[in-house]
Amino acid sequence: MARVVQRSLAALLFLPLWISAQASTQCRCYPGDSCWPTDNEWTAFNSTLGGNLIKTVPTAYPCYGDRSSNAECLNVKANYNKEGYLRSIPGSMQYFNWEEFDDLRCSLEGAQSANAKCSQGRVPAYAVDVHTVDDIRKALQFATSHNIRLVVKSTGHDYLGRSTAAGALMVWMNNFQGEVQTKEPYTPNGCYASGQSGNPVVIVPAGKVWKDVYDKIEEVYNQTHWIIGGMCPYISAAGGFTLGGGHSILSPVFGLAVDNVLELTVATAEGQHLTANDCQNKDLFWAMRGGGGGTFGVVTSITYKLFAVPYGFWAHSFVIVNENRTGELTAAQLEMAVYNFGSIARSLDSLDWGGYLIYNPKFGASFLLLEPASSAAHTPTSLGEWLRINVLVDEQAKSGFYVQPIGNASFSQHFPSFKAWNAWSRTIGILEDFDSSGYRMTLGTRLIPVSTLSQPWPFAQSMVAGISKNTLDAGFTLIRAAGSGLRDYDRQSLETSVSPAWRQAAWLSILFATWNATTSTTEIAEKEAALNSGLQVWRNAYPDSGVYHNEIGLGEPYWQKASWGTNYERLLSVKRQMDPNEVFLCEKCVGSEGWDLSGLRTCRVR
Template sequence: MGLKTPTGLAIALLAAAVACGGASRGSGPSPKCRYLPGDAQWPSPSTWNQLNTTVGGRLIAGRPLARSCYNPGVNPAQCAAIKAEWTELDPFLEDPVNVVAPYWQNNTCSPFLGPNGPCALGNLASYAIRVSTPQDAIAGVNFANANNIRLTIKNTGHDFLGRSAGAGSLVLWTHNLKEITFLKSFKTLGYTGPAVRLGAGVQGSDVLPAAKAAGYRVVSGSCPTVGPTGGFTQGGGHSPLSAKYGLAADQVLEFEVVTAAGQHTTASPTKNIDLFWALRGGGGGNYAVVLSMTVKAHKDGPVAGAGFVLLNDGDSDKYWAAITAWLKHLLVLDKIDGYLTGWTITAQAFFLAFAALPDATSVNDITGPLAPFFAELNRLNVTLAQNGAALSSNYADWFATWAGTVEYTTNNALGGRLIPRTVVQRDLTSLVNVFRDIVEISSPEVGGSALNGISLNVSTSRIGLAGIPGANAVLPAWRDALFTLNFGIPFAPDAAWPALKFGQAWINDKQTKLRNVTPGGGTYMNEATFDNPNWKQDYFGANYIPLLAIKAKYDPNGLFWAHAAVGSDLHWRAQADGRLCRPSGFSRN
């Protein structure tokens, strides 16, 4: 059975800059800025009603989750319930505008700060369209274009960079696009075989049982509530199956999209080829609205799993020697086709939450490669607190036993780094010193920290892309990475804004230290910070310039905008009130 692991780390953020003047009704902002509620140019109630009619009554006014905790209309029972659930994912996942991110929620309507005072949407969308058809998305795109308002896209709101939030925005809420259709044979340029079409609202927890019933495995995230079709795949997307099949972006055969011009079309190896390239790893919510995607489906079969727990018994030097031995051993596991590990390091313990080996024939296939590491632990006089392994008959059962035991909450800040193989081979001491600096926290403002690693081999030779580097827009550093690392700190449910800001600054500081010891590395953009000054190189690398040309072709006026996204600094700048304004010198020509 699965081993107990520490609470998963997940999310959050906000952008600030110089205010754009003239926000009050009557004076209005410069046309160079997107309009916000209160501006004279903000759409009138009748204009919104007309949009509601166009989308068949599926327009929803944004409402903070904690509204019942504030006057007027305090509801003590509802308020108590939302307080109890404030760090749980489900209330945010099922809401059209609220997001899984305390930094982006921004204390504008915290359930712990009422009942008096303001309860505002803050960074959250003013309205949402419950997208049920392509025509709904087209209507939203056309409305945002015609009325000069910000447009955002949300499925679940899992988002470290605040891309699903946006002050005064109209959000296209794709969460109810739940199509899962398996195709025994899908043919496109370079591929003929089984596939599955996934609607933009499908989550990993939807895919797992459906794939099992159809006899397939599908690459989706380690967190079952993440939606594969959105920013997960569009940003790259790692999975417990990635060491066998590659990243999520490597699986895509076709996208169904609505463009910034309001055109419903497809992007594939034969149509809108450049857009297809960009959507596979070039960043979510920035090139088009993705309504569905078709991806490879892989024949199911047995999957072996393993895990263990190693405690720090108070001898920190011995503890970190054991972790150093683990990092060295990853170079051995890296050579085994399909062998992937997910692990966590804290100051108190090291957890191998799961190891996965698809198509294993016995438990020995996954435990045998660990034997040399266990021998090294014996030499160091380190004893495991827990140790287990099992062979599951299919991937969904493996996931329920191992990855499904990891817990996720909303109250975290997160950063990350891809760690090249060469760093572990040549400068492991420097890397471990930064690891210790991150988890051995002495600051009173931070309650604790954890490093979460996924070691996987997604090199072009491993996953069938040898000879065609740049086959998609995935950050090239992924192909040279021994593992991807994220790290974060938890917040108290009632954390105030100064604590959230401190956490963001702390994450960026540690992220910089990791960057300094990992030359040639990068960062998985879905587990990163919005205000990393090196975001273009770290998140996109050599792909940035060609992606910028594709952005200019399909979205020349920047209808789609996201923090640390390709072209974001050219089209708009986020102001202190969340308003988007054109940078000085901006020209559409």
């Protein structure tokens, strides 16, 4: 029987205030404005939350002034680059440039001077430490009745800073109540038994990270089942990763994270708590499976189907280095490395292998490939070709580069589970950034169409042309995140709102720009411009493709089309239906084109 959804009394009471407060103004209220709530109003609000209102500060704030030797500062120093620690601080972002704005910074490095000042930057004014759905409703009520910008943060792992905004009230989901559950069989709420999932499922509350989910799956199913989730263990398992699509090294076989979502529960801007699946609130269900986080409502849980992997995985890896056996490659050498990856891509695609080519000057061009084993006695059918390719590359040493195993690993090895492979991958240094945060960086992506599988040389040339336009020193990543398994989801009529370009893709390519705490705003702008120039080379080479919404570049010129293609108009319609007064706003999110979100203030575009 379908669950009956009721509006709370609070929702009914605050809705008229919201309409009059937000629909009639050009800018959200900002600290110092006459409309900003008084201290007494904030105190009264805190009382309604049971004391769970937090005045947010930047990560390094405890180290400023005369506090550099206190316990809190020492804790910050010890954990400054640890993702698991940063998620526990409401004002912390996983990438510190999103705590900063131009020269308004509060870095740990800057705290060394006795006279240094810690600026609030982009860090919100307050955060509601959410434990229940009612806490979310109260946060929405307060923000809308006072015309304050609202943001939603799970863990703050976002490359466009969509979890933060200056002068905002944050809905902080880190401590949301509930435990990870598994069920088998499972029928989505409001559906008949005929809609029952043939797979076991896992139900994930919004406060949980992927490590929590992986641990639960291993506890219940040992090594026989898995899920499409994040490589980073401390990002939200019911947040922006999934809502923006969610890719994995296993996506060529099992699709995107959103392809495996069976149900969501959502707190809406109007105070409702809805269940969305194939049987109820279908438009919302479609929109939230790919339409992005922080846009249509606050997710309180996601139900995923699991898939069987009873025989573990075969992993294949090697690294290409230069003539001195060190990692720095020339453009020509890197072009040959990409060409070799492209040359075996047709076989990889037919076998649904996933993988990475990660170029980092510290290590070289590293190749990491993974495929599920089909039986206990499975030996990869393409292993012979794989070794032949290795020999072929090795023979090209005259070109000035060499192929060698990664660390002490063999070219091919078997792992009993994805978790075992993931643990191994962190021992070799190449994926160290997946567990680390506290950088200052931005990035951008392009989905590369499946047609390139038959054109490895033009593909390699276009990739390296874009990399070179940015800078080779910044590195790049080429991901075999798309494959025939992912493309099959369209044929199965499992409709989601991600860009149709995903269903025609063979690769996801990524460029980066990084800097440090003392880099000037001029230098940062130059790095961002170089990054965008590199991405423009890829846009020109593949104009009919798109991007991964969660990793879209700041300078993406036609971001609506790039993120969602022909799905955007329908997404915008759902946005207007679910959030007619634009409570949920974030950079390059559905419906945000009417707002300037680039500065400290949030104002409508005039």
